[in-house]
Amino acid sequence: MKKYKATSFFKVTSWIFFIVSVLMVAYVYYQSEIIFMGKKHEYYTVYYILSIISTFLWTVILNLKSTIREKVVIVAISIVISAYIIEGLLFLFLGSDLNHKRIIAANNIGVDFDTRTKIEVIQDFIDDGVDAFPSVHATDLVKTMNTHKEDTDKLYPLGGVSNKVTVSTNENGKYMVFNSDRYGFNNLDLLWEKPSQLEWLLVGDSFTEGLSVQQDEDIAGQIKLITNQPVINLGISGNGPITELGLLREYAKFLQPKKVIWIYCDGNDIDFDLPREKSIQLLMKYLDLNFSQNLINRQDEIDKQITKYITAEKKKERKDSYKYNWMRLQILRELLGFHSYNNTTIEIDPLFFDILRMAKSEVSSWGGKLYFVYLPEYSRYKKLGIDHELYKKRAEVISKVEKLDIHVIDLHKEVFEKTTDPLSFFPFRLPGHYNRHGYRGAAKAIVSNSE
Numbered sequence: 001m002k003k004y005k006a007t008s009f010f011k012v013t014s015w016i017f018f019i020v021s022v023l024m025v026a027y028v029y030y031q032s033e034i035i036f037m038g039k040k041h042e043y044y045t046v047y048y049i050l051s052i053i054s055t056f057l058w059t060v061i062l063n064l065k066s067t068i069r070e071k072v073v074i075v076a077i078s079i080v081i082s083a084y085i086i087e088g089l090l091f092l093f094l095g096s097d098l099n100h101k102r103i104i105a106a107n108n109i110g111v112d113f114d115t116r117t118k119i120e121v122i123q124d125f126i127d128d129g130v131d132a133f134p135s136v137h138a139t140d141l142v143k144t145m146n147t148h149k150e151d152t153d154k155l156y157p158l159g160g161v162s163n164k165v166t167v168s169t170n171e172n173g174k175y176m177v178f179n180s181d182r183y184g185f186n187n188l189d190l191l192w193e194k195p196s197q198l199e200w201l202l203v204g205d206s207f208t209e210g211l212s213v214q215q216d217e218d219i220a221g222q223i224k225l226i227t228n229q230p231v232i233n234l235g236i237s238g239n240g241p242i243t244e245l246g247l248l249r250e251y252a253k254f255l256q257p258k259k260v261i262w263i264y265c266d267g268n269d270i271d272f273d274l275p276r277e278k279s280i281q282l283l284m285k286y287l288d289l290n291f292s293q294n295l296i297n298r299q300d301e302i303d304k305q306i307t308k309y310i311t312a313e314k315k316k317e318r319k320d321s322y323k324y325n326w327m328r329l330q331i332l333r334e335l336l337g338f339h340s341y342n343n344t345t346i347e348i349d350p351l352f353f354d355i356l357r358m359a360k361s362e363v364s365s366w367g368g369k370l371y372f373v374y375l376p377e378y379s380r381y382k383k384l385g386i387d388h389e390l391y392k393k394r395a396e397v398i399s400k401v402e403k404l405d406i407h408v409i410d411l412h413k414e415v416f417e418k419t420t421d422p423l424s425f426f427p428f429r430l431p432g433h434y435n436r437h438g439y440r441g442a443a444k445a446i447v448s449n450s451e
Helices: 002-035 041-061 066-094 098-108 118-127 138-142 145-154 189-193 219-227 241-255 269-278 281-287 299-316 321-328 330-335 351-364 391-403 436-448
Strands: 132-134 165-167 177-179 200-203 231-233 259-265 369-375 407-410
Touching: 002 041, 002 066, 041 066, 118 132, 118 165, 132 299, 138 299, 189 231, 200 219, 200 241, 219 231, 219 436, 241 259, 241 269, 241 281, 241 351, 259 351, 269 281, 269 351, 281 351, 351 369, 351 391, 369 391, 369 436, 391 407
Parallel strands: 132 165, 200 231, 200 259, 259 369, 369 407
Antiparallel strands: 165 177
16 A cells, blocks of 8 residues: 555656646746747746756656656655755845845845835835825836726826825835926926926936936936036836837927937847837837827826826735745756846847937937937846947947937946946946946936037
């Protein structure tokens, strides 16, 4: 009887390993092709290979003699148990989730780190009588387009909720909190009162918005400190080139700034944001020179749409998600190099340069000048042996932009190449946005190269 039970146990366990392997193939496909739209093949290739090999091996093992199968299962179980023990130890000493790593790094150097979740921060504001909102943008709404498609088909907001205490992310130890302006951007609202005096306007993604520093520490705030000139920041997390073109048409043309700073992030603008934007029908209409949603006069609708989204999604936010990453052996996979994603062979869609050409025309129509700022992200400086001309096709991007007769400000050359410690510009030397020193360097380079 005992021998029969043992045989059954090993048979069932073999089937469990086989089923998990099949599910892994499906999961990898979902992540690679659905979530990332096939744009991270290089990252997911190793997982495709491992899950397919595992499926094949367990198919074979299921047909082996029971004595051999039992030995294989014992080895497999031992490997799994050992992997989770190692993961547990690494979790305790290194942290798993990036935010957890930041907390550990902050503690190691004596920096206070706000460990509350965003929901907790917002609730504390509300308890104090402050009407606070999480930072929400169009890209967040698009993630649930199947649920809210009727809304996004009618209106695609390019700003956030207006005139609210807005809670964003925490990378430096303190949550980024700002009072949004009348159109939901990270600005002092009074800047919109005197548009004729506007010298600077910025468009871009989360780096432009200023994640994760305070309002006067981001690029826009530091340009103002350096020049004592008014600056409006239209940066929004998740923005891509088409959205930024839309921002010029919806908001910038009413302000007619003298200098428009187009901040290009080499981490995702071309290889992720632009393909995602091309899948959004309403957003693609901005490629028509005469298209506008008249957003500057529809802020009440925008507020209602985003508030509706926040209400619907509020209960779905999870707390301390990093505590569950151990189940996926995240730290161990990182140490083994499974998380390396070094896409130096990104495909540059010619549409990107068509968009810049249209942006230049928009800005020139009111007598302004467009500047293209090449902003490098963390992975460029974390990896060794990077060819900075080829990585993310930096040299090719800059060359083609210059051929459009658009002035280029290369932050890699003007800021990062001039320091011996580029990682010091990132919070706790970990992946993320710039810290205030990084933003300060970017602002100084922009000002000195745009006169």
